[in-house]
Amino acid sequence: MSRRFTPKVVTANDLIEGDVVYLSSNDVWVRELHRAELIDDEAHADLRLLHAQGQPGIVVGAYLADAKAGPNGPEPVHFRETFRATGPSNYAHGKQEVSPHRA
Amino acid sequence: MYTYTEFDDAFVRERVAQFRGQVERRIDGSLTEDEFRPLRLMNGLYLQLHAYMLRVAIPYGTLNGAQMRQLAYIAERWDRGYGHFTTRQNIQYNWPKLSDVPDMLSALADVGMHAIQTSGNTIRNVTADHFAGAAADEIEDPRPVAELLRQWSTDHPEFQFLPRKFKIAITGSPNDRAVTRAHDIGLRMVRNDAGEPGFEVIVGGGLGRTPMIGKTVRDFLPKADLLPYVEAILSVYNTLGRRDNKYKARIKITVHETGIEAIREMVEARFAELRPEFTGADQEVLAGIEAQFAAPEWAKVSAAPFEAAYTNDPLFRSFADTNLAAHRNPDYAIVSVSLKAHGATPGDATADQMRTLADLAERYGHDELRISHEQNVILPHVPKGHLPAVHAALKAAGLATANIGLASDIIACPGMDYCALATARSIPIAQEIATRVDELKLEHDIGALKIKISGCINACGHHHVGHIGILGLDRAGVENYQITLGGDGTETASIGERAGPGFSADEIVPAIERLITGYLDLRNSPDETFLAAYRRLGAEPFKAILYPQEKEKARAA
Numbered sequence: 136m137s138r139r140f141t142p143k144v145v146t147a148n149d150l151i152e153g154d155v156v157y158l159s160s161n162d163v164w165v166r167e168l169h170r171a172e173l174i175d176d177e178a179h180a181d182l183r184l185l186h187a188q189g190q191p192g193i194v195v196g197a198y199l200a201d202a203k204a205g206p207n208g209p210e211p212v213h214f215r216e217t218f219r220a221t222g223p224s225n226y227a228h229g230k231q232e233v234s235p236h237r238a
Numbered sequence: 239m240y241t242y243t244e245f246d247d248a249f250v251r252e253r254v255a256q257f258r259g260q261v262e263r264r265i266d267g268s269l270t271e272d273e274f275r276p277l278r279l280m281n282g283l284y285l286q287l288h289a290y291m292l293r294v295a296i297p298y299g300t301l302n303g304a305q306m307r308q309l310a311y312i313a314e315r316w317d318r319g320y321g322h323f324t325t326r327q328n329i330q331y332n333w334p335k336l337s338d339v340p341d342m343l344s345a346l347a348d349v350g351m352h353a354i355q356t357s358g359n360t361i362r363n364v365t366a367d368h369f370a371g372a373a374a375d376e377i378e379d380p381r382p383v384a385e386l387l388r389q390w391s392t393d394h395p396e397f398q399f400l401p402r403k404f405k406i407a408i409t410g411s412p413n414d415r416a417v418t419r420a421h422d423i424g425l426r427m428v429r430n431d432a433g434e435p436g437f438e439v440i441v442g443g444g445l446g447r448t449p450m451i452g453k454t455v456r457d458f459l460p461k462a463d464l465l466p467y468v469e470a471i472l473s474v475y476n477t478l479g480r481r482d483n484k485y486k487a488r489i490k491i492t493v494h495e496t497g498i499e500a501i502r503e504m505v506e507a508r509f510a511e512l513r514p515e516f517t518g519a520d521q522e523v524l525a526g527i528e529a530q531f532a533a534p535e536w537a538k539v540s541a542a543p544f545e546a547a548y549t550n551d552p553l554f555r556s557f558a559d560t561n562l563a564a565h566r567n568p569d570y571a572i573v574s575v576s577l578k579a580h581g582a583t584p585g586d587a588t589a590d591q592m593r594t595l596a597d598l599a600e601r602y603g604h605d606e607l608r609i610s611h612e613q614n615v616i617l618p619h620v621p622k623g624h625l626p627a628v629h630a631a632l633k634a635a636g637l638a639t640a641n642i643g644l645a646s647d648i649i650a651c652p653g654m655d656y657c658a659l660a661t662a663r664s665i666p667i668a669q670e671i672a673t674r675v676d677e678l679k680l681e682h683d684i685g686a687l688k689i690k691i692s693g694c695i696n697a698c699g700h701h702h703v704g705h706i707g708i709l710g711l712d713r714a715g716v717e718n719y720q721i722t723l724g725g726d727g728t729e730t731a732s733i734g735e736r737a738g739p740g741f742s743a744d745e746i747v748p749a750i751e752r753l754i755t756g757y758l759d760l761r762n763s764p765d766e767t768f769l770a771a772y773r774r775l776g777a778e779p780f781k782a783i784l785y786p787q788e789k790e791k792a793r794a795a
């Protein structure tokens with residue numbers, strides 16, 4: 136029996152800025168995890184990942200990260216993804232400071 | 239001052255131009271990420287958790303005011319106004335944009351600096367004591383020998399394909415500030431019975447996944463024998479080193495598996511063969527390098543302002559007692575500038591702070607600055623009479639924290655706040671410990687204490703050699719912190735021992751607090767340091783402090 140599929144988001148780093156981005160359902164790369172597309176279906180997840188990997192001029196290192204549904208959209212499951220979503224925790228900078236091009 | 243010429247200006251400019259072209263081709267799509275990745279890594283550009291990171295080399299941790307000022311300029315112009323000094327004596331920029339990096343590299347080249355990373359299984363950077371050329375306890379400045387080793391090993395045909403990368407550290411003082419026992423080869427300068435300078439040669443140290451303290455292969459090696467001896471070690475390693483398994487390929491495993499006696503025999507035999515081939519040309523080169531590293535011309539400055547400030551200004555006195563080290567010239571002092579203000583990120587300096595340091599070096603310190611592997615900045619040559627002025631300027635820049643060598647002078651690797659390899663955070667733990675220690679107002683009473691934190695098993699935070707080491711791990715999706723006790727990175731080196739089960743992110747700071755306040759009750763006098771008390775008493779009383787529940791349970795049972 137195959138492992139049960141857990142919900143995912145497609146995430147990567149922006150090619151120029153290097154910051155964390157997520158793939159939304161309407162094919163836009165967004166900076167906020169809660170605006171990402173939460174994917175429940177394994178086959179669909181693979182398709183979306185392929186779609187992301189086909190955009191090397193926009194993003195680097197696309198992968199599927201575990202996420203769960205929250206009231207405002209997807210939320211991280213693992214703490215690494217929590218930090219990727221919010222930026223460094225030592226003091227407010229990076230993401231918390233500016234979001235130069237909110238999509 | 240010596241101008242380090244690992245790569246000459248033309249070569250560095252050429253590399254910048256090449257990289258500019260590569261970045262353009264990556265952005266326009268003609269290079270794939272797989273093709274581009276090794277090229278950017280060679281130029282010190284990493285993709286981290288939240289952004290790119292540019293790592294800039296600071297050879298021997300030595301730089302001048304103009305270079306520091308340029309680092310400040312780069313931070314402001316292309317990054318977020320600060321830089322992070324690391325345990326590898328380099329500076330990292332945490333937020334460069336890919337398209338800006340060629341301009342940053344070009345600005346570095348303007349002051350003779352670069353981000354070129356040596357890679358591959360060769361002899362890597364030779365590191366030296368950050369007090370080199372200044373320390374009172376120093377026999378000789380080790381940097382000329384370090385530079386000789388570097389020049390000799392670069393392009394040495396026999397050593398381009400070693401089993402694994404190879405790192406050498408050197409100190410000119412019997413007191414080891416360069417962690418020589420945690421390197422593939424460590425060289426510690428000592429005198430023999432006749433008073434002649436030479437080296438204790440140590441092999442097979444290293445941290446990381448399999449930490450090992452290096453073993454002495456030769457107690458005393460005359461200086462003139464250094465190159466043939468190091469070559470003999472490398473040649474033995476080249477023959478015995480395991481190429482079948484990356485995790486077993488470092489010389490520490492070779493030494494561990496073969497035994498130091500057998501290694502010594504082989505090295506000495508090989509040395510006997512090689513020695514006659516070295517007929518003195520290397521010593522001529524060394525003499526040339528030494529001339530370039532000659533000490534500055536010492537100034538005569540009245541020490542009266544120092545005496546006055548020391549008597550009248552308690553803040554200055556505390557700073558002087560904690561942050562100064564003895565200089566080879568009794569009219570001078572070595573100033574360690576702490577980048578560990580309580581609650582701040584260890585090793586971070588703002589552009590303004592970098593400029594203050596550059597100004598101070600130029601004005602009062604023979605234009606010399608050093609970066610220590612403990613993530614602090616050193617003004618190696620300051621006349622005592624100038625110290626009150628230096629202290630006042632540091633204070634105004636938020637750089638006068640008097641905590642060098644104390645509980646809040648914590649080494650912390652970037653951990654999961656920046657590093658893509660991390661398994662847990664390390665910086666916030668350091669911030670919280672330092673903040674708590676400051677609230678307790680105990681650190682001067684506690685005295686010498688080295689707390690070192692790594693965010694994964696790679697051990698960039700040197701936690702194995704911390705008196706208290708903290709290793710952040712991911713245990714089933716939760717940050718978990720393992721404590722090691724009794725580590726030491728000096729000439730009396732030892733690897734810390736695991737204290738017991740790890741602590742959660744919420745529990746780790748109270749656990750450290752228990753440990754350091756508990757130590758105050760365990761020491762037999764205020765002069766007995768944490769490490770000395772640990773060595774005298776063993777782990778048990780410290781474990782009892784760390785795990786009081788266990789004791790309760792044992793009593794109940």
Ligand code: SF4
Nearest residue numbers: 651657660693694698
């Ligand atoms: S120890 Fe691990 S987490 Fe820390 S900087 Fe090194 S690789 Fe990154």
